[in-house]
Amino acid sequence: MxxxxxxxxxxxxxxxxxxxxxxxxxxxxxxxxxxxxxxxxxxxxxxxxxxxxxxxxxxxxxxxxxxxxxxxxxxxxxxxxxxxxxxxxxCIPFPNLLKTLDILTKQGYRLGIITNGLGDFQRRTIQGLGIENYFQTTLISEIEGVRKPEAEIFIRALRSLGVMANESIFIGDRPDVDVMGAKHIGMKSIWKRDLGWREPENADGIIDDLGEIPLIIERFL
CATH class of the missing domain: 1.10.150 (DNA polymerase; domain 1)
Incomplete structure (x- = not known):
């Protein structure tokens, strides 16, 4: 699915x-x-x-x-x-970042990043985490000229990966920008819990640790 x-x-x-x-x-x-x-x-x-x-x-x-x-x-x-x-x-990753990306890659998922921010700086951040080779597409708002939660930046990412919205899951920490932005175009959304934000009522799933992602995806199937 x-x-x-x-x-x-x-x-x-x-x-x-x-x-x-x-x-x-x-x-x-x-x-x-x-x-x-x-x-x-x-x-x-x-x-x-x-x-x-x-x-x-x-x-x-x-x-x-x-x-x-x-x-x-x-x-x-x-x-x-x-x-x-x-x-x-x-650049400090959250726990289990590389392990989770390895699992998702081995399971055959196409991976992407959609981030608001400055192009060169965000690309260097991704390099600092050592994860650039895991992703088939990376969209950065400054380069794209649109920002989350605008639908267009999500649509461009999906088009780049060659998938439909209902075949995709978005994971982010901002309820208003990430969760709502993804859901508005028909994607499943997972909220990465952040105590700086109120828990969203409409997320399809909530995680505290990146290592929980493979299991929560299984629940969607």
């Missing part, structure tokens, strides 16, 4: 919260001599607060950081460049 499994990226495959904490910690270490009067814990907590779980552009985040801490020894552009270059080294 099902031929394709598609995934969101941030918060679904990438443990973004852990990745951001790791990155900001290492960024502070790289530039510590320029942050003479800033405590590391304050730098990390302020970045996370301003970042708003990825929904604030990093240029705005770093401009605010420079202003808030009164930094004059480095520019926000330098910190932003460091973010683009170095984040790939802080």
């Amino acid at each position: 099902f031929k394709a499994i598609l995934f969101d990226l941030d918060g679904t495959l990438l443990d973004r919260d852990s990745s951001i904490k790791h990155f900001v910690s290492t960024q502070y270490d790289r530039f510590a001599p320029k942050f003479k009067n800033i405590r590391k814990s304050d730098y990390i907590s302020r970045f996370i607060e301003l970042d708003c779980r990825g929904y604030v552009w990093k240029d705005k985040v770093y401009q605010s950081m420079i202003s808030d801490f009164g930094v004059q020894t480095i520019t926000w552009e330098e910190l932003l460049d460091d973010y683009y270059v170095e984040f790939i080294n802080s």
Whole structure:
């Protein structure tokens, strides 16, 4: 019945919260001599607060950081460049990511990613996770010119994989963007639980761990 499994990226495959904490910690270490009067814990907590779980552009985040801490020894552009270059080294997957992708691949499913974000940055994130070779298609909103939950980006992904909506499952952490976006075009949807969001009432399934995916798909058959 099902031929394709598609995934969101941030918060679904990438443990973004852990990745951001790791990155900001290492960024502070790289530039510590320029942050003479800033405590590391304050730098990390302020970045996370301003970042708003990825929904604030990093240029705005770093401009605010420079202003808030009164930094004059480095520019926000330098910190932003460091973010683009170095984040790939802080990409932390959720548990059982590679194991699950191996299982789904061996079971013959076509795999895809649909993610909102910047093209080059999201591609580097996928590379940082070491998963790019598992997927037959990857659609990124900046490149496509459309964003989830718009139907068009889901339709393009399905067309690329050569499958119909009712032959496909989408897995993501955002109830409004991922679950609803997929269901609106007739896909099955699985919610990757995230305590930052209220549990959706209309998801076809809910998982806490990526390792649960093969079993929950079996229940759909």
